[in-house]
Amino acid sequence: MARHAMLIEDEPNITEAIRFLLTRDGWQVTALADGLTAEAALRDARPDLLILDTMLPGRSGLEILVSLRADPATADLPVMMLTARGQGRDREAAERAGADFFMAKPFSNAEFVAAARALAGEA
Amino acid sequence: MPINLLVPVCLTYVAFLFLVAFLADRRARRGGRRWLGSPLVYTLSLSIYCTAWTFYGAVGYAARSGLEFLTIYLGPTLVFVGWWWILRKLVRIGRQQRVTSIADMISSRYGKSSLLGVIVTLISVAAATPYIALQLQSVTLSFAVFAEAGSFGWTLPDTNATALWVAGGLALFTILFGTRNLDANEQHTGVVIAIAVEAVVKLVALIAVGVFVIWFVADGPGDVAARINASRIAEWDLVPSRWAGVIALSAAAVITLPRMFQVIVVECGDERNLATASWAFPLYLAAMSVFVVPIAVIGMQILPESANPDLYVLTVPLSQGQGGLAMLAFLGGFSSATSMVIVASIALATMVSNHVVMPLWLSLRPTREVTGDVRRLVLNARRFSIAGVLGLGYLYFTLSGGSEALAAIGLISFVGVAQMLPPMLGAIFWRGATRLGAAAGLCLGTAVWAYTLFLPSFASGGVLPADLFSHGPFGLSWLRPQALFGVSRFDPLIHSIFWSLTLNTAAFTLVSLFTFPAPVERAQGLAFVNVFDTERAGPRAWESRDLEQVETEELLILAQRILGDEAALGFFETSAQGQGKAGYLPDPTPDFLEELERKLAGSVGAAAAHAMIAELAGRSRVTVADLIRVADETAQIMEYSSTLESQRAEMERTARQLREANEKLMQLSIQKDAFLSQISHELxxxxxxxxxxxxxxMEGDVPPEMAAAQARIIHDEAIRLTRLLDDLLDLSVLENGTVQLDLRLASLNELIDKGLRAAGQIRPDRIFVVWRDLPSEALFLRTDPDRLAQVFINLISNSRKYCDALRPELRINVKQRGARVIVDFIDNGSGIAKEKQHIVFEKFTRLTDQNRAGGAGLGLAICREIMANLGGAIAYLPAQGGAAFRVTLPLRLEKHPFADGA
Incomplete structure (x- = not known):
């Protein structure tokens, strides 16, 4: 069965790129554009990996992450945070909130896919 | 002198006055108030005391009763010589309380009472009616003189018709003159200047007739003196009761006549003018009276017995074939009549609209919200009042038969307005005077006046039955109108003065002693009586702890309805600047609310303004009176505590400003980090x-059609990057002031066209209505047209993007204010929330969560920088019923505004 990744990202072109990369690597990808509907969708879909943008309309990526970690059903879900600001402070905040991996934009395609595989394999 | 020249001469004269008033108004608006408010103009404007009665009637008075006519001048002379005691206090109070009329003053002193405002207004209207009739009568009579003298086949229509024409003409003239706009402080500079010109005209006319009589009809002063000694006037003997009575009466009238109150107190621009007027105005009166006796004596000698002495000023020159001089005299009389009617009806109309129409409207409207344009209502109320006042004057003229001597009619009015003297003196000298006392005195005094003097003046017209005078009502002889309580040894005038003022004062004093002043009355009493000690002690429509709840935006909406949009915005902006705040919404501090209340009082009267502010500020809390009563028992304690309170409020405000400054600094530091982080994100x-x-x-294994789509994404994103870099560079150049401006002449109209065209492709699916005012857009600006168009495009695009109304509309208003041009963009959406209004011009501000809706959030930041570079500004306008932006810029930008600062 294909590995399932859920992507929460508000930039349509970036969503398009990630969907292409992961699909080509054999993933099934579900994409959402805003933070408000994300949590309900997650609990229904139970993906193998969550890729979460930090800056989202409605609800920020960090907020979503904190509430996921507080819920036993999703506490162990592997999460990769994406950020376009790339400062040390953002990385620390993401790690404190319980992110498993932190990927700065723009990224190399190969690194991105490798990280996704590693995170899903660990689980 | 052909009679048919008379009407054109009158019309030309009126047109000339109108021009004078218009030019003076324009000059005043441009800030040239210095000479307009000079002591000379002030003194001349006081001359409306000398009406047609004085001009024509004084000579008639002298011919009938000898030197007694002087009493009419002696009363005012005494009042002005003693200006330090009464007039100075009235003027100071008038300025401090922003008094709009005598009714406003009395109502304001006695607890901002609406009841007293109505009573004083009604008395004033009733008392002014005979006076206005007198002016109509004198103008009509003077027309008739020319009609008889002229043998040119032109006869006057009957006197009633002439009077009707004169009344109609004067009404129209006054409406045009006095209600062109609603002045914030009820000062009519243009009218005052016109009155001053008329003062000169009537003085010159009377002196010219006097000089003619002494040196051309008689043989100089010696001959005139001899003729006086030989005439009836020399035999005349002094009646002490009449002298004392009429001097006191005219002294009272000079401060209680609504038109005199208007020029002395309301139109007084500077208290120091009074010092000059105190000697200059008696001098003017002396000049007006010096030739009265010679003209009267010569008239009696050279004209037949049947000639009306009230018209000697005209008939003496005419009998000597001096048509030109007679015409000058006629203009003098016409001036006297018109100036009186204009000021009196403006003063009365202000009172009627502020004390009768506004309170009625306030109590009848269904919601507490002030809707619609109140200014139009007020102006129309004033216009109808002016027409009504003149209509009443005409009615009196026809009912009284127009037959009485001019002086007798004038004195009837004097006694009527003199009824306001006791409450007025009580208002400024006696803290114990109460509202009920004033009302009781006024009602009783006026009733006695009406019964003993006003109604009997209609007797010949048949309003009162004749046997009432001989036997009294119901046969009660002690109630005979001209012999109350059996006192019949005075003449009817002195009889009426005596009883009306005695009963008025007695009722006023007794009721005041036996009633207790309400808290607001006590506070106002203190403010009036001790006006020179306390700079401010008026009761407020609000309490300090209410201030937090006051929505300045609501106040702005109210003020706009009453003062007009521009005046209100200007006032709020100035107040905000005074508090060290940018924008249009000052903090609702006690000082600000008080200033606003006074400003509104200037337009709608103290009582109405008080009620409106109280409604907004006090909400449904305890009434002001309750709060004051709880706060203190004596007025001193209240004053002390209000001082403490304002100091505490002041400290709180300073602390708040410091906190704001501190927050701003911290925000700046955070902003700098956020800016870098934002740029990082956007790139x-x-x-x-x-x-x-x-x-x-690059890996190369993508199918060609997918590769093309991906290449397009790369292309689009590259363009987005370039645009972002362009905007950032633009912003940095604009912020440093190193931008190259391309200054040239451009049509504002075309620039707005360009803006609308360029923004047209945004949300083209919606029907977007644009309202423009093409005539006012017809301006040529010297500016950088491309940069200005950039701002317009941005504002219009924002409106097209964010206006959330079902039928989106955008209004573009253009105004020119001196050397500056204002362009407002106002849409009908839900606007920008108050807490967001101050950040819309910051970089990377996106108010909606839809990131995709806009670019990087730099648009308005760039607009702000562009306008600063163009020597102008852009601001958010609150309270316009939608999102509203105001662009202000110079009409002609000569060089870069930052060029010198480098």
Missing amino acids: RTPMTSIRAFSEIL
């Missing part, structure tokens, strides 16, 4: 897509 986001897709394309 990295498009680069992410570009890098990902270019790596995919």
